[in-house]
Amino acid sequence: MILTQCAVCATDLGLTSGKKCGRCSTRYCGPECQVQHWKEGGHDKLCKPIKKAGGAEQYNANNKYTEAVAEAVEACADDTKGQTCYICTQALHWKTKEGLVRGCSCRGTAGVVHVSCLAEQAKILVAEAEENNKDSQWHRWHTCSLCEQQYHGVVRCALGWACWKTYVGRPETIRGHRTGAMTMLGNGLSAGKHLEDALSVKKAELSILQRLGAPEDVIFVVQGNIAVTYELLGRGELAIRLKRDVYSGNLKLFGEEHFDSLTSANNYASSLVELGHFKEAKALMRKTIPVVRRVLGENHDLILTMRWNYAEALYKDDGATLDDLREAVTTLDGTGQTARRVLGGAHPITKGIERELQMSRSVLRAYEDTAPGVSGIRKAVEAMTAGDA
Structure with a gap:
């Protein structure tokens, strides 16, 4: 992560608080920690190498x-x-x-x-x-x-x-290299599953951009990245509120065919599915998938993840019908084949779709064999496969 804490006591300093070593810019909450770090923390030996590195x-x-x-x-x-x-x-x-x-x-x-x-x-x-x-x-x-x-x-x-x-x-500028690199770092940390560090970097980037007076479209991108990280951390309610605001903002700013609007629609749908709002998720995806297909084509990773979200909403809904389950399996099967051809079998999107396909097939088989109601079967299947998620 980027340096936003005191090097001794880990007090959060944000981007501007505290003081820095005059030689190497190591950050501290105050002179006491700085002196302690020099005398007991080894900074007397590290200070010159740190300065030499930049x-x-x-x-x-x-x-x-x-x-x-x-x-x-x-x-x-x-x-x-x-x-x-x-x-x-x-x-x-x-x-x-x-x-x-x-x-x-x-x-x-x-x-x-x-x-x-x-x-x-x-x-x-x-x-x-x-x-x-x-x-x-x-x-x-x-x-x-x-x-x-x-x-x-x-x-x-x-x-x-x-x-x-x-x-x-x-230097810190709205669309400059430093803030762009912060986006790259935050998303990279998320990809590497260093989620708390990713959240810290993304929040720091948002703080800089807000201080610089960045336009709405730039702010929406960073807020969307933060929302995705919230979801990965299990903070679903925070994620869905922020994703809804970003989606609404992009629609007003760009219209439904802009890439940012389509991406934020997919992000919002994923939170709806995660929190069990399946009816809303299905309605949103049914409206958005044809637009994505028209704008980006059949093979873009965004259409693959949208179909994944849609199929998940179909088969996990307590009110799902047999036709819904069959549509979910068919959707995941076709989407998985496309993902494997375009992205390869090792890609996280391919793996996720294929994992979801196995679960949806289990639900469909159980329904067709016993027809006791989708909710109970789905819970049983999820319990059996929880270790594979």
Whole structure:
């Protein structure tokens, strides 16, 4: 996470409170903690190395990046064994000696790469596009240039730290590199399941943007990211209120066909399903799915997750009919096949859809065999499969 706490007592300092070490900018709640850290916490030995690295925030980003890369390399070891980086063509990175990763939708021998190579490529492409006044290449910080699908899991987390350590020293501007890197870091931490840290980063970003007077569309994006993190943390009521406000705001600002409106509709629907508001979720998805299909096509990951949400609302509803259950199974089956073809079997979206398909099929079989009512069967099936979720 970014540094918003006292280095000694962990008091929350926000983005501006407290004081900093005059040499390396390590943050403290007051002089007492600063003196204690120097005398007892080892800061007397670390202060110069931290300053040499570029200050406390840069030093922290560098260390966290190294940890995140090591985690990603370990997680991808079996998938990348015996292969080489498609950018530098080496097995070990020439400078960092790091191993290989793959966290996109490439398959076979494609897409195997070093995080450092991806980061350097993204940095160069972004700079070249800006210098030549071309379309932004910022998406290269999160999207594979081969399969054009977003990175996920621990690889996305490592790229988040790579982006942050690259731009942490940039000035705070509304659509600048520093705030963009905070978005990348927050979403990366979520992908890596570091949810509390992700929430801290996203809240810090929102605070900066509000202080700078960012326009509504920028604020909505960050609020939407915060809402998703709330949901992942199990704070459903907070999530659904914020998602509803973001969806409503985007509709008023952009209309129903804008990508931000469609994304926020899907996010809102997922919270409706999570909290058991199945009737509202189905109505929203029935209205929105045709729009997504028309605007983005059949293979976009947004249409896949929308159909997933819709099918889940169908079969989990206590009032579901046999036709509803069959529609849910058919929807998940077709969507799962598309996800596997487009995203690959290792992608979280594919895995989630296929897991939901198994559960919906179990509910349908139980209903067809005994017809005792959907609610009791569904609860039994969920109890049996809870360990697989």
